[in-house]
Amino acid sequence: MNRNIVIVGLVSFFTDISSEMIYPLIPLYLTAVLGASPAILGIIEGIAESLASLLKIFSGRISDRFEKRKPVAIAGYGLSAVGKVLFVVATSWVGILWARMGDRFGKGIRTAPRDALIAESIGPEARGKAFGFHRAMDTAGAVIGISAAYWLFTSYRGEYILVFWLSLIPAVLGVLCLFLTTETGRARTAAAKQVVFSWKGLDKKLRYFIIITFLFNLGNSSNLFLLVRAGTSGFSPEQVILLYLLMNLTYFAISYPAGVVSDTIGRRSLLVAGYALYGLVYFGFGFASLAWQFIVLFAVYGLYTGLTDGIEKALLADIAPAGQRATVYGLHAMTVGIALLPASLIAGFLWEAFGAAAPFWFGGVTGLLAAGAFWFGLRGDLTKGVER
Numbered sequence: 001m002n003r004n005i006v007i008v009g010l011v012s013f014f015t016d017i018s019s020e021m022i023y024p025l026i027p028l029y030l031t032a033v034l035g036a037s038p039a040i041l042g043i044i045e046g047i048a049e050s051l052a053s054l055l056k057i058f059s060g061r062i063s064d065r066f067e068k069r070k071p072v073a074i075a076g077y078g079l080s081a082v083g084k085v086l087f088v089v090a091t092s093w094v095g096i097l098w099a100r101m102g103d104r105f106g107k108g109i110r111t112a113p114r115d116a117l118i119a120e121s122i123g124p125e126a127r128g129k130a131f132g133f134h135r136a137m138d139t140a141g142a143v144i145g146i147s148a149a150y151w152l153f154t155s156y157r158g159e160y161i162l163v164f165w166l167s168l169i170p171a172v173l174g175v176l177c178l179f180l181t182t183e184t185g186r187a188r189t190a191a192a193k194q195v196v197f198s199w200k201g202l203d204k205k206l207r208y209f210i211i212i213t214f215l216f217n218l219g220n221s222s223n224l225f226l227l228v229r230a231g232t233s234g235f236s237p238e239q240v241i242l243l244y245l246l247m248n249l250t251y252f253a254i255s256y257p258a259g260v261v262s263d264t265i266g267r268r269s270l271l272v273a274g275y276a277l278y279g280l281v282y283f284g285f286g287f288a289s290l291a292w293q294f295i296v297l298f299a300v301y302g303l304y305t306g307l308t309d310g311i312e313k314a315l316l317a318d319i320a321p322a323g324q325r326a327t328v329y330g331l332h333a334m335t336v337g338i339a340l341l342p343a344s345l346i347a348g349f350l351w352e353a354f355g356a357a358a359p360f361w362f363g364g365v366t367g368l369l370a371a372g373a374f375w376f377g378l379r380g381d382l383t384k385g386v387e388r
Contacts, residue, residue: 002121002122002130003182004117004118004121004181004182005118005121005122005130005133005134007177007178007180007181008114008117008118008134008178008181009133009134009136009137009138010137010174010177011077011114011174011175011177011178011181012134012137012138012141012174013137013138013140013141013174014141014170014171014173014174014177015077015080015138015141015170015171015174016138016139016140016141016142016145017141017142017144017145017148017167017170018081018084018145018167018168018169018170018171018174019080019103019142019145019167019171020141020142020143020145020146020149020248021145021146021148021149021152021163021166021167021170022084022087022149022163022164022167023223023224023244024146024149024227024240024241024244025149025153025160025163025241026096026100026224027041027224027227027228027231028160028227028231028237028240029096029160030044030093030096031228031231032237033160034092034093034096036093037352038225038228038348038351038352039348039349039351039352040093040348041222041224041225041228041344041348042221042222042225042344042345042346042347042348042349042351043097043344043345043348044093044096044097044100045100045221045222045224045340045344046222046340046341046342046343046344046345047097047101047341048097048100048101048103048104049104049222049337049340049341049344050337050338050340050341051101051104051105052101052104052105052107052108052337053108053333053334053335053336053337053338053340054108054334054337054338055105055108055109056108056109056111056112056329056330056331056333056334056337057112057327057330057331057333057334058330059072059076059108059109059110059111059112059113059326059330060112060113060116060326060327060328060329060330060331060333061326061327061330063112063113063116063326063327064116064323064324064325064326064327067183068113068183069113069114069116069117069120069183069326070113070117070178070181070182070183072109072110072113073109073110073113073114073117073178074110074175074178074179075109075110076106076107076108076109076110076111076113076114077106077110077171077174077175077178078106078175079102079105079106079109080102080103080105080106080107080110080171081106081168081171081172081174081175082102082106083099083100083101083102083103083104083105083106084099084102084103084164084167084168084171085168086098086099086102087099087164087167088161088164088165108333108337111329111330111333112326112327112329112330112333113326115131115313115316115317115325115326115329116325116326116329117181117183118130118131118134118313119313119314119317119320119325120325124317124318125263126263127263127314127317127318128258128259128260128261128262128263128267128310128311128314129256129259129260129263130259130314131259131310131311131313131314131317132255132256132257132258132259132260132262132310132311132314133256133259134310135251135255135256135259135306135309135310136252136255136256139248139251139252139255139306140252141170142248142251142252143245143248143249143252145167145170146241146244146245146248147245148163148166149163149241150238150241150242150245152166153237153238153241154238158237202321202328203319203321205319205378206316206319206320206328208377208378209315209316209319209374209378210331210332210335212370212373212374212377213312213332213335213336213339214335214336214338214339215339215366215369215370215373216275216339216366216367216369216370217335217336217339217340217343218339218342218343218346218366219282219343219362219363219364219365219366219367220278220339220340220343220363220366220367221340221343221344221346221347221359221363222340222343222344222347225344225347225351225359226247226285226298226301227240227243227244229285229356229360230243230294230298232356233288233289233294233356234291235291235294243294243295243298244298246295246298246299246302247298247299247301247302247305248302249299249302250299250300250301250302250303250306251302251303251305251306252302252306253302253306254302254303254306254307255306255309255310258270258306258307258310258311259310259311259314262311262314263314267311267312267314267315267318268315268374268375268378270307270308270311271307271308271311271312271315271374272371272374272375273307273371274304274305274306274307274308274311275304275308275367275368275370275371275374276367276368276371277300277303277304277307277367278301278304278308278363278367279363279364279365279366279367279368279369279370279371280364280367280368281297281300281301281304281364282360282361282363282364282367283360283361283364284296284297284300284360285297285357285360286357286358286360286361286364287357312332313329316328316329316332346359346362347359347362347363350362
């Protein structure tokens with residue numbers, strides 16, 4: 001495996017240990033300690049994700065314009081580490097909002113240049129494998145982070161602040177590892193500087209894919225709603241953490257094999273399967289009432305994530321214009337982030353107006369529609385006519 005890809009994998013490994021030590025505790029902390037409602041949770045997640053998403057296309061464009069991936073990515077990871085300090089001092093849901101915004105702003109800055117660094121460190125014939133490896137390392141960190149959160153939470157009797165403090169250690173290690181990467185130089189062409197980025201100038205397959213992504217994510221509310229759904233269905237806070245751990249275990253198990261397979265059979269079929277699986281699982285969350293049903297659904301939901309996350313990034317690298325990969329990654333990430341504001345607000349409103357099952361039925365419909373749109377709208381060789 002390429003040295004850069006291994007190092008970036010380690011960066012994501014440590015960063016996700018840090019993030020996932022906190023993430024499953026956020027809805028519990030908000031609802032049980034700070035007294036926030038599901039609607040407030042939707043507002044926090046929607047605002048944090050959407051405001052951060054505005055940075056994603058700009059950080060990608062800056063990375064392309066100045067032909068640098070590493071410094072922009074370091075800035076983003078560093079900001080996320082600083083943002084985690086705000087969780088320690090937050091005393092209301094407004095403080096948690098600021099903490100989430102700091103963390104997501106960092107993600108908004110780092111995502112596009114990091115993904116471009118991966119794409120440019122390896123040839124197109126093995127991009128699925130590379131992004132699958134990256135997602136597997138990322139999720140391995142998530143598994144360790146969630147396990148640490150569970151052990152600390154149960155051993156220290158629900159001591160949220162202690163977990164928040166300890167999450168800073170792997171966050172700092174992740175930033176330090178990123179200094180070991182090297183610029184690939186593949187983006188350093190005079191032509192890259194002269195190309196003016198525009199929506200109309202993108203290949204029609206890429207535009208269609210981004211539109212599908214936006215529509216799909218309108219129903220893809222924050223995963224925190226899954227945790228709240230389990231928590232309001234009889235699971236204790238400790239059991240909710242274990243459900244989230246199970247989801248990440250199946251995500252970890254499928255990420256790398258799915259990436260390798262996508263290099264052989266193509267990205268489209270696996271993405272369609274992933275979107276369809278998402279739709280079915282969300283319908284399941286809407287109807288679930290028994291403990292075993294939630295356990296199965298969390299496990300299968302991890303499979304959806306593994307079938308789509310890394311493969312989407314590999315597909316974007318395949319069809320993005322030469323010299324503008326970071327910009328395209330930023331555009332895609334921004335599209336997802338913009339959709340998450342109405343998605344989380346809609347989910348919070350549907351929950352309070354029509355009951356806990358309503359947002360999951362809505363997500364199920366959008367997932368199946370996205371699978372159909374992708375299957376019928378993107379046929380043939382997705383990379384044909386696109387410069388690699």
